[in-house]
Amino acid sequence: MLVYFIRRLVNVVAMLLVVSAVTFGIFFMVPKLTGSDPALLYVGKIADKAAIEGIRHKMGLDKSIIEQYFLFLKGLFVGRDYSTGVDVTHCSAPCFGYSFKTEQEVWPLLLDRLGVTASLAAGAAVLWLVFGTLTGVVSALKRRTLLDRFTMTTALAGVSLPIYFTGMISIAIFVHQLGWFPNGYVELAKDPVAWFQNLVLPWVTLAFLYAATYARLTRATLLEVLGEDYIRTARAKGLGERTVIGKHAMRSTLTPILTVFGMDLGGLIGGAVLTETTYNFRGLGYEAVAAISASDLPVIMGVTLFAGFFIILANLLVDVLYAVVDPRVRLA
Amino acid sequence: MSKTQNSTATSALSVPSAEGPEGFLTVRDLRVHFPTDDGLVKSVDGLNFSLEKGKTLGIVGESGSGKSVTSLSIMGLHRMGTKRGAPKISGEVWLDGEELISADPDRVRKLRGQKMAMIFQDPLTAMHPYYTVGQQIIEGYRAHHPGTSKKEARTRAIEMLDRVGIPQPDKRVDGYPHEFSGGMRQRAMIAMALVNDPSLLIADEPTTALDVTVQAQILDLIRDLQKEFGSAVIIITHDLGVVAELADDILVMYGGKCIEKGPAAQLFESPEHPYTWGLLGSMPRLDRELQERLIPVKGTPPSLINVPSGCAFHPRCPYAELTGGRSTSELPVLAEAGPKHFAACHIPAADRHRIFTDEIAPRL
Numbered sequence: 001m002l003v004y005f006i007r008r009l010v011n012v013v014a015m016l017l018v019v020s021a022v023t024f025g026i027f028f029m030v031p032k033l034t035g036s037d038p039a040l041l042y043v044g045k046i047a048d049k050a051a052i053e054g055i056r057h058k059m060g061l062d063k064s065i066i067e068q069y070f071l072f073l074k075g076l077f078v079g080r081d082y083s084t085g086v087d088v089t090h091c092s093a094p095c096f097g098y099s100f101k102t103e104q105e106v107w108p109l110l111l112d113r114l115g116v117t118a119s120l121a122a123g124a125a126v127l128w129l130v131f132g133t134l135t136g137v138v139s140a141l142k143r144r145t146l147l148d149r150f151t152m153t154t155a156l157a158g159v160s161l162p163i164y165f166t167g168m169i170s171i172a173i174f175v176h177q178l179g180w181f182p183n184g185y186v187e188l189a190k191d192p193v194a195w196f197q198n199l200v201l202p203w204v205t206l207a208f209l210y211a212a213t214y215a216r217l218t219r220a221t222l223l224e225v226l227g228e229d230y231i232r233t234a235r236a237k238g239l240g241e242r243t244v245i246g247k248h249a250m251r252s253t254l255t256p257i258l259t260v261f262g263m264d265l266g267g268l269i270g271g272a273v274l275t276e277t278t279y280n281f282r283g284l285g286y287e288a289v290a291a292i293s294a295s296d297l298p299v300i301m302g303v304t305l306f307a308g309f310f311i312i313l314a315n316l317l318v319d320v321l322y323a324v325v326d327p328r329v330r331l332a
Numbered sequence: 333m334s335k336t337q338n339s340t341a342t343s344a345l346s347v348p349s350a351e352g353p354e355g356f357l358t359v360r361d362l363r364v365h366f367p368t369d370d371g372l373v374k375s376v377d378g379l380n381f382s383l384e385k386g387k388t389l390g391i392v393g394e395s396g397s398g399k400s401v402t403s404l405s406i407m408g409l410h411r412m413g414t415k416r417g418a419p420k421i422s423g424e425v426w427l428d429g430e431e432l433i434s435a436d437p438d439r440v441r442k443l444r445g446q447k448m449a450m451i452f453q454d455p456l457t458a459m460h461p462y463y464t465v466g467q468q469i470i471e472g473y474r475a476h477h478p479g480t481s482k483k484e485a486r487t488r489a490i491e492m493l494d495r496v497g498i499p500q501p502d503k504r505v506d507g508y509p510h511e512f513s514g515g516m517r518q519r520a521m522i523a524m525a526l527v528n529d530p531s532l533l534i535a536d537e538p539t540t541a542l543d544v545t546v547q548a549q550i551l552d553l554i555r556d557l558q559k560e561f562g563s564a565v566i567i568i569t570h571d572l573g574v575v576a577e578l579a580d581d582i583l584v585m586y587g588g589k590c591i592e593k594g595p596a597a598q599l600f601e602s603p604e605h606p607y608t609w610g611l612l613g614s615m616p617r618l619d620r621e622l623q624e625r626l627i628p629v630k631g632t633p634p635s636l637i638n639v640p641s642g643c644a645f646h647p648r649c650p651y652a653e654l655t656g657g658r659s660t661s662e663l664p665v666l667a668e669a670g671p672k673h674f675a676a677c678h679i680p681a682a683d684r685h686r687i688f689t690d691e692i693a694p695r696l
Binding site: 228229230232233234235236237238239240243248251252325326327328 | 404407409441442443444445446449450452454457458459460461462464471472475476508510524525
């Protein structure tokens with residue numbers, strides 16, 4: 001178990017290195033090939049040649065791409081000094097560099113944005129997990145009834161309607177027409193009540209999309225599990241339907257849901273791009289979009305690595321949890 | 333004949349009368365019909381038998397002959413419906429003076445696992461992979477003994493595992509089904525079924541998923557346990573060899589109906605129905621030195637939606653022409669062919685006996 005865990009951790013680091021190398025390659029090499037100059041992006045429009053050269057040297061952009069990559073890695077683990085020869089700026093680990101646009105350090109920016117995205121993802125996750133699986137269970141147990149058809153049609157709509165559509169509609173109705181909810185993000189530490197109020201609408205919108213998938217998955221899995229021999233055995237033992245469904249069938253049904261949930265949550269914490277953009281929340285997804293449109297390479301690097309980290313971490317957690325849930329999975 | 337049973341022993345089978353149950357378990361005119369898009373599937377169509385405590389009945393037939401559906405209907409497990417949807421069940425099932433088909437589902441649930449228990453074919457899929465063997469036995473015990481503590485139930489589970497011959501039961505009780513070998517798993521399954529001392533045990537193909545070497549051990553175990561607990565046992569199988577050693581009576585099913593039934597010794601000594609001959613001919617025998625090739629029953633089992641007219645076996649019956657056309661037009665009924673021995677066949681008895689002694693018996 002411990003050996004397995006250590007091996008997986010090494011794996012995580014290796015995966016992150018690959019992700020960082022590929023991302024670095026794409027975002028730092030492509031401008032070079034297309035002729036646009038990262039240094040130029042950093043200094044802005046009004047700059048003389050000397051200033052550009054100075055920046056190029058300071059950011060290490062005059063070095064080879066390989067060297068730049070290792071400097072970047074070094075920055076991540078031990079920090080990095082940016083020196084023009086005269087003044088030295090120290091960027092402590094983990095150093096993702098400075099935003100081209102705002103000249104701020106990327107790491108504190110990421111941490112700040114993470115709070116927004118995590119608030120959004122966590123609340124929505126609770127909602128969709130509870131309502132999605134519950135709906136799926138009810139639908140499976142009442143299969144082929146009107147209720148089943150109604151919920152599954154709603155679920156189909158949920159899967160099919162994009163966030164920017166349901167989000168826009170909900171803003172139009174609940175924020176502007178009815179005025180039930182305010183719009184915009186308020187930090188939890190600042191005002192917990194406002195934090196909650198402002199998040200309700202995005203939570204519901206985001207959860208609707210995911211709950212629909214979970215309801216369909218739960219329904220299909222539970223129906224399959226109910227056909228298993230061991231369910232018949234449980235009934236043959238004279239157990240009540242409540243125990244048969246609630247204990248025997250649900251335990252098996254939750255396993256695939258756990259897998260999907262881990263991945264979804266991991267992916268979402270890396271940035272709920274559409275939801276954040278629709279509701280104008282400055283989270284990781286919003287920042288990613290802004291950084292891409294501004295060619296803000298260090299921020300893009302940071303967000304991508306950050307998202308990659310959460311997805312890989314979620315995968316690891318799912319694998320470990322899987323072994324806890326299913327005794328047949330041996331971690332070795 | 334390797335069978336050691338005394339042929340004069342009292343039979344558990346008897347003809348059902350019009351009223352009141354005559355056996356510990358009495359099944360009367362049981363019909364289980366599944367409505368499907370293609371039509372009505374008559375899995376079981378008018379089945380009668382009865383069984384006494386301490387006796388073993390073997391129900392034999394091919395896949396789709398209705399033998400498993402029969403057992404699930406007795407257990408009341410078909411009410412929940414299956415993948416094919418909920419069936420229409422009619423007829424009567426009397427267990428110890430109580431009618432089950434019309435009984436309250438909750439009443440039947442309480443009997444299930446307590447008064448009647450079941451062993452399934454494949455113990456790997458029949459046990460929940462996420463719970464330990466002990467947990468699954470304890471759960472079955474506590475479901476019918478609400479007052480007992482987990483500790484008491486656990487002691488009982490270990491006792492049962494020990495009884496069915498699982499070594500180190502105090503350790504294996506915490507093992508998961510996948511950690512058991514096939515034979516041990518089936519033993520654990522039997523322990524689970526017997527934990528509440530049921531008076532009716534139904535074993536649905538209990539050895540089919542097992543190694544040949546283990547099969548005999550499991551059958552011995554079932555026999556020993558029956559002697560010990562004195563319960564009524566139904567063994568469902570497609571293999572006459574399995575019931576030859578074990579059953580007091582045998583009931584042969586074909587196309588959802590009983591086509592021959594009687595005391596095991598009689599049925600093996602002088603089988604009456606051509607289908608039973610076919611089953612006997614396709615059974616490998618070790619007690620004969622010179623054996624010809626196994627003779628399979630030609631053709632395929634009948635469709636249960638469009639059951640052949642008259643005798644359902646007539647398209648496969650090599651002697652159908654001896655019935656003078658009755659085999660296609662008239663449904664054969666069970667007729668007495670010997671003491672407590674019944675067969676449903678149109679072929680005149682004299683012809684049947686001649687064919688059996690001249691053609692069939694020498695090949696068996």
